[in-house]
Amino acid sequence: MASKKKKSALEELEGVSSPAAFHKRKVKRVKLPSTPTFIEEIKKGNISYVSRAITLVESTHPKHRKQAREIIEACLSIPSSSTRIGITGVPGVGKSTFIETFGNFATQQGKKVAVLAIDPSSSLQKGSILGDKTRMEKLVNNPKAFIRPSPAGDSLGGVAQKTREAIIICEAAGFDFIIIETVGVGQSETAVHAMVDFFLLLKLAGSGDELQGIKRGIIEMADAIAINKADGDNLKAAKLAKIEFKRALHLYPPKKSNWVPTVTLCSALKETGIDTVWNTLENYLQHTRANGYFEEQREQQNLYWFKETIRVALHTQFYQNPFVKKALVELEAQIKAHQISPFEAAQRLLDTFYKKNGD
Amino acid sequence: MASKKKKSALEELEGVSSPAAFHKRKVKRVKLPSTPTFIEEIKKGNISYVSRAITLVESTHPKHRKQAREIIEACLSIPSSSTRIGITGVPGVGKSTFIETFGNFATQQGKKVAVLAIDPSSSLQKGSILGDKTRMEKLVNNPKAFIRPSPAGDSLGGVAQKTREAIIICEAAGFDFIIIETVGVGQSETAVHAMVDFFLLLKLAGSGDELQGIKRGIIEMADAIAINKADGDNLKAAKLAKIEFKRALHLYPPKKSNWVPTVTLCSALKETGIDTVWNTLENYLQHTRANGYFEEQREQQNLYWFKETIRVALHTQFYQNPFVKKALVELEAQIKAHQISPFEAAQRLLDTFYKKNGD
Numbered sequence: 001m002a003s004k005k006k007k008s009a010l011e012e013l014e015g016v017s018s019p020a021a022f023h024k025r026k027v028k029r030v031k032l033p034s035t036p037t038f039i040e041e042i043k044k045g046n047i048s049y050v051s052r053a054i055t056l057v058e059s060t061h062p063k064h065r066k067q068a069r070e071i072i073e074a075c076l077s078i079p080s081s082s083t084r085i086g087i088t089g090v091p092g093v094g095k096s097t098f099i100e101t102f103g104n105f106a107t108q109q110g111k112k113v114a115v116l117a118i119d120p121s122s123s124l125q126k127g128s129i130l131g132d133k134t135r136m137e138k139l140v141n142n143p144k145a146f147i148r149p150s151p152a153g154d155s156l157g158g159v160a161q162k163t164r165e166a167i168i169i170c171e172a173a174g175f176d177f178i179i180i181e182t183v184g185v186g187q188s189e190t191a192v193h194a195m196v197d198f199f200l201l202l203k204l205a206g207s208g209d210e211l212q213g214i215k216r217g218i219i220e221m222a223d224a225i226a227i228n229k230a231d232g233d234n235l236k237a238a239k240l241a242k243i244e245f246k247r248a249l250h251l252y253p254p255k256k257s258n259w260v261p262t263v264t265l266c267s268a269l270k271e272t273g274i275d276t277v278w279n280t281l282e283n284y285l286q287h288t289r290a291n292g293y294f295e296e297q298r299e300q301q302n303l304y305w306f307k308e309t310i311r312v313a314l315h316t317q318f319y320q321n322p323f324v325k326k327a328l329v330e331l332e333a334q335i336k337a338h339q340i341s342p343f344e345a346a347q348r349l350l351d352t353f354y355k356k357n358g359d
Numbered sequence: 360m361a362s363k364k365k366k367s368a369l370e371e372l373e374g375v376s377s378p379a380a381f382h383k384r385k386v387k388r389v390k391l392p393s394t395p396t397f398i399e400e401i402k403k404g405n406i407s408y409v410s411r412a413i414t415l416v417e418s419t420h421p422k423h424r425k426q427a428r429e430i431i432e433a434c435l436s437i438p439s440s441s442t443r444i445g446i447t448g449v450p451g452v453g454k455s456t457f458i459e460t461f462g463n464f465a466t467q468q469g470k471k472v473a474v475l476a477i478d479p480s481s482s483l484q485k486g487s488i489l490g491d492k493t494r495m496e497k498l499v500n501n502p503k504a505f506i507r508p509s510p511a512g513d514s515l516g517g518v519a520q521k522t523r524e525a526i527i528i529c530e531a532a533g534f535d536f537i538i539i540e541t542v543g544v545g546q547s548e549t550a551v552h553a554m555v556d557f558f559l560l561l562k563l564a565g566s567g568d569e570l571q572g573i574k575r576g577i578i579e580m581a582d583a584i585a586i587n588k589a590d591g592d593n594l595k596a597a598k599l600a601k602i603e604f605k606r607a608l609h610l611y612p613p614k615k616s617n618w619v620p621t622v623t624l625c626s627a628l629k630e631t632g633i634d635t636v637w638n639t640l641e642n643y644l645q646h647t648r649a650n651g652y653f654e655e656q657r658e659q660q661n662l663y664w665f666k667e668t669i670r671v672a673l674h675t676q677f678y679q680n681p682f683v684k685k686a687l688v689e690l691e692a693q694i695k696a697h698q699i700s701p702f703e704a705a706q707r708l709l710d711t712f713y714k715k716n717g718d
Contacts, residue, residue: 161702168700306701309705331665341432341523342661342664342665343523344432346666346668346672
């Protein structure tokens, strides 16, 4: 029953040309339930309402935004003991297969699993995550699982907000595990890391992206590294890579959580090593719940998103001001020509902004 | 002659209780020369005027700020082929001795050397850099060198701006090398890195701060690492450390400059290995001037300080708004109590700001 509803939601998404068209169509066809009805049904774990609430969250229509805010606020007060898990890795590392196998493993342990994807590029290359029906087919049909593709958005900040709000709705609906999938490119890992309790990095042996991981600080963010596709002829290289990654992790000072990141081998396809990753997660949760880090991290993340949202808003308001836009071009040229110091140029641009804003 | 003037400037600084008092005293006693006189004398390399211009830059008095801005703008148009060198390292690594030895070496090669210090903590612990007369005694008395202690300031941004302006004045005065010294604590390395052409990290063998350097990204910023105090009993450990650091540097992907950072041994006290550091610097300059990175980096740095100044100003204006201050406390408590999402809280705080600002 639940799986049927999920499928139809996916079909709906695929049947339209853009998220905007999708929203429009939905609005025309369906009269929205009241907020109390939404809350009641979400609390019952009604997947259909969870899905529609997330659609509201993703909408840019003011009326929808208003109701979405009401729903989020109500959902926040519903107790949840969920675990938020971030999973990242470069394209080709086998994220979908891993999430499918891991998700099914979790449901076998009696957990309800929601999978959300964050991928700022998905609005450009539609359907890059969950684009074809065959992906995560087993998990899609698992009645204890809920899969939601990436919300569209023009900015990582916007996508991050929508994903965070989707997490809150899933938690109110009683999901035990919320898995956030991200593509290992761009800045999205940092955003995902700032919204999860446990951050898992998927790697391949000998793929040569180890250095990139260090450079971009992704290895430093990981609570665990799982080397995927460690099967058959790959096994030997995977074992060597495990030693390499352990050494790399050793370069970093102890984490604030006092947790020592682990490196494990697995094959999502052959369904081996998944139990090891599962045990790592359980150990991590036990460790961080015992020492208070779990709660502390969530609090820090909330403050981070609060400050970050303000920072982005102030930045946008400033640089989208037409007088600022005009003066900016000229001032940058003057800086380049050594006619003005960057500090003086900044002061002049700020003066422009405050003066025009005060008019 | 020049050295005498420098000495008296230092004596003046030491004879007063605070930079504010110093400025006040100076203002009362001396009628300030006109801006054209300043420019004329700075162009001649008149150390006394260079010093007084920097004092103007450091002043918070509006009249002084105005004249400082005029001087900076005029200095910007004076051609210079200077090299800006950042030197960092934890306390105890021997920065002063190194700068003294290296600075004297540079003047022996016919270069004029200015040493500026950036140390955001110096306003708290007066005289932490160049505090006692004996530090860099030989360089202080070198007529081809000019040493200026850290400008006082409440914020790193403020100190950075004053240091950047002091650089411009020194360059207009014909200094070939501008050495910016920073204490290896806090965020000041990032600021210094963003204002120099060449960034040198001083290290000690077996000091155990290698991990901190990686964690805080300092090793990644270095164009060269010099392991100081590589003499006597330390020499063996220093040689081992050299191998370790080379390995650590190897973890990072190629720099944008395409320069491969070097690790060298030196003893500033015994005056050994200084020529190797000198050769490294020469090679670096040749390399980055040839491939265009030298100019490109300076341009990027200018844009960085331009944007950073604006960011800090917008942030300060927002969080110092009395209505924002008041609402902030309440909203943070609501976030903590899970009564409001961080995004909703941010929106409310922004609404408060714009509404009250619009009144």
